[in-house]
Amino acid sequence: MVDKNVKTYYDVICPFCGTLCDDLEIDVDQKEQKVVEVRNGCQIGTRKFYSSNPSEHRYTTPLIRENGSFKETSWDEAIDKAADILVKAKRPLLYGFASTECDAQAKGVELAEILGGILDNTASVCHGPTLLAEQDVGVPTSTLGEYKNRADLVIFWGSNPVHAHPRHLGRYSDFVRGYFRQDGRNDRFIVVVDPRNTNTAQIADLYIRVNPNEDYELFNAIRATLRGVEIDEKEVAGVPKDDIVKLVNIMKDSHYGVIFFGMGLTQTISHHRNIDAAVCLTRELNNYTKFLITPMRGHYNITGANAVFTWNTGYAYSMDFSRGYARYNPGEFSSVDVLMRDEIDASLIVASDPASNFPAGAVKNMFKHPLISIEPHHTPTSVNADIILPAAFAGIETEGTAYRMDHVPLRLRKVKDPPGNVLSDKKILERLIEKVKEKKGE
Amino acid sequence: MSLNNLILITGRTINQGVALEGGKTTRENVRAAGICAFDKNDFIKLNCLAGTPVKVITDFGEVLVYSTISEEGPHPGIIFIPMGPWANQVVNPDSQSSGTPTFKGIKARVEVVKNAKVLDAVQLISKLKESN
Numbered sequence: 001m002v003d004k005n006v007k008t009y010y011d012v013i014c015p016f017c018g019t020l021c022d023d024l025e026i027d028v029d030q031k032e033q034k035v036v037e038v039r040n041g042c043q044i045g046t047r048k049f050y051s052s053n054p055s056e057h058r059y060t061t062p063l064i065r066e067n068g069s070f071k072e073t074s075w076d077e078a079i080d081k082a083a084d085i086l087v088k089a090k091r092p093l094l095y096g097f098a099s100t101e102c103d104a105q106a107k108g109v110e111l112a113e114i115l116g117g118i119l120d121n122t123a124s125v126c127h128g129p130t131l132l133a134e135q136d137v138g139v140p141t142s143t144l145g146e147y148k149n150r151a152d153l154v155i156f157w158g159s160n161p162v163h164a165h166p167r168h169l170g171r172y173s174d175f176v177r178g179y180f181r182q183d184g185r186n187d188r189f190i191v192v193v194d195p196r197n198t199n200t201a202q203i204a205d206l207y208i209r210v211n212p213n214e215d216y217e218l219f220n221a222i223r224a225t226l227r228g229v230e231i232d233e234k235e236v237a238g239v240p241k242d243d244i245v246k247l248v249n250i251m252k253d254s255h256y257g258v259i260f261f262g263m264g265l266t267q268t269i270s271h272h273r274n275i276d277a278a279v280c281l282t283r284e285l286n287n288y289t290k291f292l293i294t295p296m297r298g299h300y301n302i303t304g305a306n307a308v309f310t311w312n313t314g315y316a317y318s319m320d321f322s323r324g325y326a327r328y329n330p331g332e333f334s335s336v337d338v339l340m341r342d343e344i345d346a347s348l349i350v351a352s353d354p355a356s357n358f359p360a361g362a363v364k365n366m367f368k369h370p371l372i373s374i375e376p377h378h379t380p381t382s383v384n385a386d387i388i389l390p391a392a393f394a395g396i397e398t399e400g401t402a403y404r405m406d407h408v409p410l411r412l413r414k415v416k417d418p419p420g421n422v423l424s425d426k427k428i429l430e431r432l433i434e435k436v437k438e439k440k441g442e
Numbered sequence: 443m444s445l446n447n448l449i450l451i452t453g454r455t456i457n458q459g460v461a462l463e464g465g466k467t468t469r470e471n472v473r474a475a476g477i478c479a480f481d482k483n484d485f486i487k488l489n490c491l492a493g494t495p496v497k498v499i500t501d502f503g504e505v506l507v508y509s510t511i512s513e514e515g516p517h518p519g520i521i522f523i524p525m526g527p528w529a530n531q532v533v534n535p536d537s538q539s540s541g542t543p544t545f546k547g548i549k550a551r552v553e554v555v556k557n558a559k560v561l562d563a564v565q566l567i568s569k570l571k572e573s574n
Contacts (some may be wrong), residue, residue, distance in 0.1 A: 160453065318541050338474040
């Protein structure tokens, strides 16, 4: 029997990972404004929709810490106190922005400029090195639809989409039929390069086990072999010479190859130099065949955060506005580095959980100073904050734009109303900007 | 029992991803991310049951997590902790001027700790605040 209270939304964009699946079907109870069914989503995306329903883990009203415990308050008071903290701070940090929509990100840039603070997004702890490498050597890349229709060689290097981008394989890179790849999985050769025999490696045609922290050496051994150099070692980075030659031949013989790389390259020793080598290898392979490379971006709109920050300031992440204009220097102005040096005297965290995701030393220093959290859920960051500004879920409870990992912008949809006294990230940041301007006499 | 000269890798698992959507402060998150996955043959050397708490020690800190046997093996000499509060107690914060800490490929050793309870995310993180 059809429940008249339940409305189905079709072609909903999933606001979890950078794959940004656009085919979800969401059933929403219109009376209670609750998600009652999610179809087509992966395990994580489905859970995200359900977690937007009212629960004990959801904030529904602004909270301020007083004498060690949280007290409910009005939006006016919460915004006033938050603005006070930000205006008084000499070096505030504005961090997060990956799990919200582009308009809110632009407001974050505006606020950081007014405050003369440090502005950073979560690329800082994931694909920041990718951005650095792309600035150094460029990037030959394409969109996921092209890969789906054309690629006959797919290499996952230091990425594990079975766990991190669960529907990537089914939608774009492995099992799916493409226009020129009518036989789906059988028309593609899948290679995984990783120190662990990951679940992705277990379904690949070829698994190459590289030693941890030695990807750079392996890339350059492959580049040397590609140029016809005979390697004078039996193995490089734990990979036998014969396997390197075999991989080079597979690459040269393919019609259209793509490398999808992940944190295995950006978070190991050599960081952006690994990506430099990967991009250079991709470029050189184009002497023989068509070859492209795409980073597997994690948060659903981290690509958007980089795009929005760049068109506003010229830089994608790790910026300092203390001189009134944006200066860019990862390592100096990146969040973990400024926190490790204990330079920050207040933090505003937007749609992110650095207490869970930063190294312990950085978190310890962040907690020394006032902390404001714009967040829908209980997280280790928010429960240790001084002010909690409850936000609606972008892509579930508000509309907006998000960029897929291949820089394709997609329009997020609103499927339900947020619970309680909750505002959108954009609205919260607008009110903060207004209050900060008022306090600074602008 | 203990094991030396291991390499620690951290990263996403689907269970950790599911737990972080609305369950970050629950025991579900502990089961998903407060764990250390061992290569099967390495684990035999520890001479304990799967699920026994182990202390993972690096140059940057130490953390108590539950042991488990890796489904993504064999990976001799490598241990894996899903990304999150537990892993971040022991990762290398040095970003080599790229902004991104070295979350993977860290030298580690492991000691079996019987009869201990692994802290949940909030208890673990709040300890950092209390120590200030």
